[in-house]
Amino acid sequence: MNWDDLRIIAAVRDEGTYAGASARLRIDETTVGRRLARIQRDLGVPLFDAVDGQRRPTRSCEAVLAHVEAMAAHAAEIGRVGESLAGPVGRLRIASTNTVAEEVLSPRASDFLRANSGLTLQFLTSSENVKFSRWEADLAIRLRKPDKGDFAISRLGDVKLYYFEPVTTEGEPVLCAYPDELGAIPEMQFLRMKQAHARCVTDNVRVIRNLIRAHQAAGVLPEHVCADLLGDRRLRATLLPGRRDVWLLVQNHLKRDPATRLTIEWIRRCFSDLARG
Incomplete structure (x- = not known):
């Protein structure tokens, strides 16, 4: 089912006519009729009866509308997700070796994630470098400086x-x-x-x-x-x-993204804590 088509069912029920649904949804009246006919054909049941110039929903239509209204409520909740989250929102993939993820990042990740409820971190751990140029990661921590690449690179520090x-x-x-x-x-x-x-x-x-x-x-x-x-x-x-130099790679399009900048600052603190320790 197409969500736009399902909205037509609700509009016809609320307005009582194809013309009313057309004005409400700002689409052509013939499009309303055509798409409604397609939905009824796909479902195999009539959705409206014509009574005194009005479109009255059938029992099958009422059953469909119960689901449509639930979907509309969920859609509204999705739209309000950002309102309940403090700070930047985003999901970032961080590629590193197993030991960097286990010993440097993960011990400090809980406090960072609890303080930033809108962020999700995905750790990609391997002894092999991800294909950064193929967008397999958003950020990468490398123990060797790449020769070249279409990304931003900066030195995080060094390791004893x-x-x-x-x-x-x-x-x-x-x-x-x-x-x-x-x-x-x-x-x-x-x-x-x-x-x-x-x-x-x-x-x-x-x-x-x-x-x-x-x-x-x-x-x-x-x-x-x-x-x-x-x-x-x-x-x-x-x-x-x-010592081993540690390098941070960042996809160019994310350099000014608030969630990415916040995560970069956290990664830098992780390695600063390591240096002080």
Whole structure:
């Protein structure tokens, strides 16, 4: 059923004639008759009886109108949704790695969403970059600066990196490293200086963290996933001189959108809190 067609049924009932419904809806009288005939044909029941020059609704029409009135009430409520919400309204898709979403954003998301009832955040988490140029995300947090793209990019800050190794172990610890395609990151540049063969290769920092936590492995971790390890006396932590820059990508058409600007400010606070911590 087409909502515009259903409005015609209500208008004919209220006005009593096709001409009255035509004037109320500001459409041609013949269009009212044609569309009403189509509705009756589709439903297989007559909706109006002609009585003394007036259109009187049949019992079937009254049943249909009960639903039409409920739909009209819901439509009115939809129109008032924005009135009950404080601040900007919108749904934003944020792409990031799993660990950034889990360790940096999500612990701070509840307060942000409770304070901004009109906002909805969708977290898109993956070790692979989303196709930002294909509109798969509205915002993206990257640990490597993109070479180019039709989007706004700004630096969020940097992340401290720590090299962990067991204080004591039998033999050489298992060295954990990242895949070759991540060879340009500071973590891998540091590990290459170790001139040791990596025996665990993964792009999942939680896997590396779990191996290090067992006190038999060594590897580099970003600060937001290793707070518990820094206090472990069975591990030696070395702060790397190089840090990982963090970049924020924003779709150009959203740069001035109030909901987007509010969310960008929140993301910046998340990383500022991380730096202060």
